[in-house]
Amino acid sequence: MQPRDGIPHGTLYMLILKTLARTGQMHGFQIANAIQQISQDVLQVEEGSLYPALQRMLIKGWVTAEWGATPENRRARYYKLTKTGRKRLERELEQFQRVNQAIIRVIQTA
C-alpha cells in the first residue's frame, strides 16, 4: 500500500467542485471515489468529512441535491454544480494556482 496523504486544508471544496464540474452529477460515494482515483490514490478524502462539506456547499448554493436511483437501483442523493458553484470553482482554482506557484518559487529558490 502506497502512502496516502490527507487533503490539504481548505482544498476539499475545490476538489469536490472540480470533480462535479468534470462529471456532471454524482452521489457522495462516487465523489469520494472519483477524487481518490483521479489523484491515483494519493489523495484520500477522509470519507465521512465529505458530507458536512457538501452540506455547507448546499447552503452556499454552489451545488444542488436531488434524490435518484443508482444503476443498482439503490436510492442515492445526487449532487450537481450550480452556476454559482462554477464561478466559485474558477475563483478557487485561480487562487490555488497563484498560491501554489508562489510556494513552488519559494521552494525552488531555497
Added chain:
Amino acid sequence: MEWIGESWRKLKALAGRKQFDRDLDEEMRLHVELRAQEQIKSGTAPDDARAAARRRFGNPTLLKETSRDVWGWSSIESFWQDLRYAARMLSTSPAFTLVAVLSLAIGIGANTAIFSIANAILLKSLPVRDPDQLRLVLWTGHSRIPRHSGSGYSTHLHGIEVNSSFSYPMYKLLAASVPQFSSLMGFQHAQVTVVAAGESHYAGAFFATGNFFSDLGLSPLAGRLLSPEDDRPGAPAVVVLSYRYWERRFGLDPSVVGRTITINGRPVTVAGITPRPFIGIEPGRDYDLFLPMARVESFGPEWYSLGKEDHWWVQILGRLRPGISDREARAALDVVLTRASAAYAETQDQKLRPFRAVVEPGTGGVPLLREQASAPLLILGSVVALVLLIACANIANLLLARGTARRREIAVRLSIGAGRWRLIRQLLTESLLTAGLGAALGLAFASPLAKAALAMAASSEELVIEANVDPRTLLFTVAVTLLTALIFGLAPAFRSTRVDLTPALKDGAAGASGAGRPLRLSRFLVAGQVALSTLLLAGAGLFVRTLQNLSTVDPGFNSQQLLIFSVDGSRSGYQGEKLTGLYQRIRTKVEAIPGVRAVSLSSVPLIGNSMSNSDITVPGYTPKSGQSAMTYQMVIGSRFLNTMGIPILLGRDIEDRDSPSVPHVAVVNETFVRSYMAGQNPLGRVFYFGTRSGSENPDPKDVIEVVGVAKDAKYDTLRHEIPPTAYTPYLQRPDWVRQMTFEVRTALPPMAIATAVRNIVGSIDRNVPVADLRTQEEQIRLSLGMERLFATLVGSFGVIAAMLASIGLYGVLAYTVTRRTGEIGIRMALGAGRRDVLAMVLRDSLIMVAAGVAVGVPAALALTRFLQAMLYGIAPNDPASFIGAGLMMSVVAMLAAWIPARRAARVDPMQALRCE
C-alpha cells in the same frame, strides 16, 4: 447579497429538519455499504469489510452533528428547547403565571395604547408622496395686524407667536415668486350644510387650491380628485368626498360619483372619493368634503375672500424642492413677505412691523393638537410607564421567591454539568415567554383602550385620530417587551443561579441558609412598589378631586331639565330678517310643544368651549395705559337669562320689545359692573363696542345702554374665572347672527322632546338640519372630557398599582412565614401568644409599607407641581389627596398582609417543631 439566499435556504431547510436527518442518515449508510461491497468483491470477508468501511468513514454521529451545525440550527433548536421547557415551568405554577401575564398585559397594553396616540398625533407622516419634503409656511410679526385674521392656527414656537393665515392675494404672490418650493398649496376649512338624498346635515368642508391633490401625490379611490381646472372662476361646481364621509353618509355607494348634492343651497357634482388612509392634513380634524378654493366665496364664511388683501385666512403647505434647505426657503419667502407686508402696511392706518416667514416641518401635517396634547401625553405616558415598572418589580419579586423554591432543581442541573450561563439563558427565556404572553394580551386591548381614551378626551367634537397599531407602534411594543423581560428577569436569574450546591441539595424544601440576600432585595422591591403606587394614588387623588370640583362647581345657571340644539339657517339661503324670522318661527313652535316651559336662544351654547369677546369703550372708565376694556359677549334671544335660570339682580332681562328699531340695550354681569362701573348705578349707563379715542363720537346706533345686571354665570368653560360679559339681543345685532343655539326648559326629561324638536325644524324647512341636540348637562359632561379621562385612567392605574404592590407584599410575607415556621413554633412554645405572632408579621409588613410611603409622598410632592395647570380647586399638594393616597395604600397593604399573618398565628408549635 449572498447571505439573503443563504438565509432563505437555511430557513427552508429548518422546516424540514427531520427529513434532513433521515436524508443524511440514508446517504451515509449507502456510502458505508457501497464501500463494504467493494471490499467484499475484492475478496475480504463480509464482516471485516463492513468494519473497515466504517473505520474509513469516521464517526457518523459526530459528522451528523457537524452537518447540522453547518445549517446553524443548534442555537435555534436550543432556544426552542428552552422555550418548551419555559412553557412547562410556567404551566406548573399557574397562579404565578396568571398574575405575571395579566399585570404585564395591563402594563404593556397601556404603554402601547398611549404610544399609539402619541404616534398618531406627534410622529406619523401624512399618507402622501414624499411627506418629508412638506413644510408649513407661517409668519411672525406684530400681532393683530390683519383686521380679519380669520381662521387658521397660531402657536408659540421658541416663545414667539406664529401665525398661519395669509390673505389669498398674498398666497398667490408667494406661489408665483418662490421657486424654492416646487409647490405651495393653499387650504382652509369651514362648516357647510349638505342636502343629499332628501336629508340635510352639517359637514366639514376643506377648501384646497387646484394643485393640492396632484402635488401631494394622491390618487382617487373612485372618480377623480380636484385639479387646477376645477379651481378657476366659472368652472363647473364639483366636490370630492372623503372616504369616511362616503362610508358614513352614502354607505360606500359607488354610484354617488357623478351625482349632484346640495351644499349651502347650491347644486354641486360629486367628482370622486379620496383614498381611505388620507383623513386630511390636520391630525385630529376630520373633513367630509373637498371643494376647490375658487368656490370659497360661495360656500365659506364671508371673510374667506379671494380678492381682499386685509382678509387673512389661507393656510399654506409647501413642498420643498430637493436640495433646498429650510433656511434658503425661508430667506426666499422673507424677501417677498417683507416687501408685500410693507406695501400692505401703507394701506392700513396702523404702523406695521414687517413680517418674517417661518418654515416648519409639515411631514405630519398641521400640528393642531401638538401643543395641547403634549403635556397630557407626557403625563399619561409617565403614568403607564410607572405601572409597568411596578408590574416589573412585582414579577421580579415573585421570581426571586420562586428562584429560592427552585434552588434544588437548579442545584441538580448545575451539579450534573449545566453551565451557569446556560441556566441564566433558560431563566431569561422564561421571563421572555412571560413578557411575550403579556405583550400579546396587551396588544389585544391596546387599540380599544386608545380609542376609549380618545373618545373620552374629545369634548363635543369628534377627535379623528388613527391611533392604530402600526409597524412603529409594534416595534415600540416589542422593544418594551424585551426591556421588560430584562428588567424583571435579569436580577432573579443571576441571583437564583448563584447556588451553594451542597446545602441546596441536602435540604429538602427551601432551606433557611443563603436565603437572606434575596429576601432583602425582595423587601426593597416591595417598598419601591409601595412608593410608586403611593405616587400614582396621590396623582389619581388630585385628578379625581379636580373632576369632582368641576362637576360640582356652580355654573351660575340651572343646567337641569334643559335641552339644547343648534341651527344654522345662514347656510341654507337665509339672511337678515329672513334668518331671524326663521329662528323666531322655530322658537314659537318649540314653545308650543307640551311640557316645554320656556325657550330662548344664544349665539353659542353655555360651557361649549366657544366664545367671542370684544374691546369696548365705556365712557367714564379709563383703562390702564396699553390696555383696553374688554368684555365677553353673547348674542341672545329674549328672556334668555330667565330661561337659563340666571338671576337678574338689577333692572330687567332682554325682552321682546328690544327690537332693531329701538335704542340698543344689553344686560351685563356683575363682573362687568365691578370692572367698568364700580360704585355707580349701572342702569342707564352706556358703552360701545370697539376702541375709540375720547374725542370721537360713536355712531348713535352703536351705543348700547345697560338695562339689567345679571348674576355672574360661567360662559365658555367651567374652569375659568367668570369674565366681564355683555348679553345683547340678537335682533339688534343682525350682522353677528349666523348659527344659533336654542335652549329649551322642559318639565319632562329633556330628551323626551328631542324627536318633536327635529320634526318641527324639519317641517319648517327640511333643508335646515338640527345639530348638537343634547341636554345641557350632557354638554357640561362633554366639556369635562379631558378631566374625566385623567381621573379615570390615573385612578384605575393607581388602584391597579396598589393591588400589584399588595400582591408583592403578600408574596414576600407568605414566603417569610413559610420559612420561619420553625422559628414561630419555638416562639410559641416559649410562650408567645397568637396575637404576638400576628403583630410580629404585621409589624414586618408595616416597615416595608411605611418605608414605601415615606419615599412615595415626597416624590409625589415634588412631581405633582407639574400638574398645576390641569388641576381645579385644589393645590398640587392637596393634603386630602396625599393623606388619602398614603392611607389607601396602607389599608390595602395591611389587608394583603393579614392573610400570611393569620397563617403564622395559626402555626401549631408541636407540629412546627416536629418538622424542624
